[in-house]
Amino acid sequence: MKKAKLSVGLVHYPVVDKSGKIVCTNVTNLDVHDIARACRVYDVDRYYIINQMKEQLMFVSRLLDFWRTGVGANYNHMRRTALTMVRTASTIEETVADIGGDLEIITTSARNMEHDRQTTFKELRESLRDNEKSYLLLFGTGFGMADQVFPGTTLLEPIKGVGTQDYRHLSVRSAVSICLDRLLGPW
Numbered sequence: 001m002k003k004a005k006l007s008v009g010l011v012h013y014p015v016v017d018k019s020g021k022i023v024c025t026n027v028t029n030l031d032v033h034d035i036a037r038a039c040r041v042y043d044v045d046r047y048y049i050i051n052q053m054k055e056q057l058m059f060v061s062r063l064l065d066f067w068r069t070g071v072g073a074n075y076n077h078m079r080r081t082a083l084t085m086v087r088t089a090s091t092i093e094e095t096v097a098d099i100g101g102d103l104e105i106i107t108t109s110a111r112n113m114e115h116d117r118q119t120t121f122k123e124l125r126e127s128l129r130d131n132e133k134s135y136l137l138l139f140g141t142g143f144g145m146a147d148q149v150f151p152g153t154t155l156l157e158p159i160k161g162v163g164t165q166d167y168r169h170l171s172v173r174s175a176v177s178i179c180l181d182r183l184l185g186p187w
């Protein structure tokens with residue numbers, strides 16, 4: 001049973017592309033719906049789509065309006081329910097300000113990274129259960145969040161699979177679901 005408030009943020013900027021260049025990625029319909037559903041299942045407080053491009057946020061707002069109040073709301077109640085916690089923000093800073101209060105930012109990556117503040121799934125699960133502060137769990141798009149996002153945050157250990165090749169590059173939707181179950185699941 002969690003006492004803390006946990007929000008999820010999907011970062012479209014700043015992320016890196018294949019060549020390591022900092023870019024802003026486009027929102028995908030699947031990421032909005034699938035991650036919102038996972039957030040609903042695990043009682044996440046808010047799911048922020050973070051994108052600095054106005055047109056992209058307008059696309060998300062139109063999509064949310066359709067499913068929350070438009071034709072879609074009557075067509076599929078389950079989807080409307082799943083989307084209630086979705087918010088938009090232009091930047092990570094704006095997301096942090098919107099949540100407010102005593103907030104710890106948790107970052108994720110498939111890679112092994114050097115970082116001064118790291119946590120394990122076990123430790124973070126216990127923190128979520130035992131204290132009442134707020135957490136923002138950030139996930140990347142593109143080829144992952146840019147280096148500048150990580151300072152001042154706590155890095156969560158990567159999800160490791162099995163097999164000799166140590167392949168870990170999950171889609172962001174899979175990564176969110178696995179993390180939420182490890183952190184909040186009633187197992």
Ligand SMILES: C[S@@+](CC[C@H](N)C(=O)[O-])C[C@H]1O[C@@H](n2cnc3c(N)ncnc32)[C@H](O)[C@@H]1O
Binds near residue numbers: 168
């Ligand atoms: C790099 S993006 C890839 C986006 C891609 N366009 C897709 O297929 O969804 C995937 C994000 O999911 C998370 N992720 C993926 N694999 C992970 C792992 N093994 N451990 C922790 N987080 C992981 C990280 O937040 C990462 O930035």
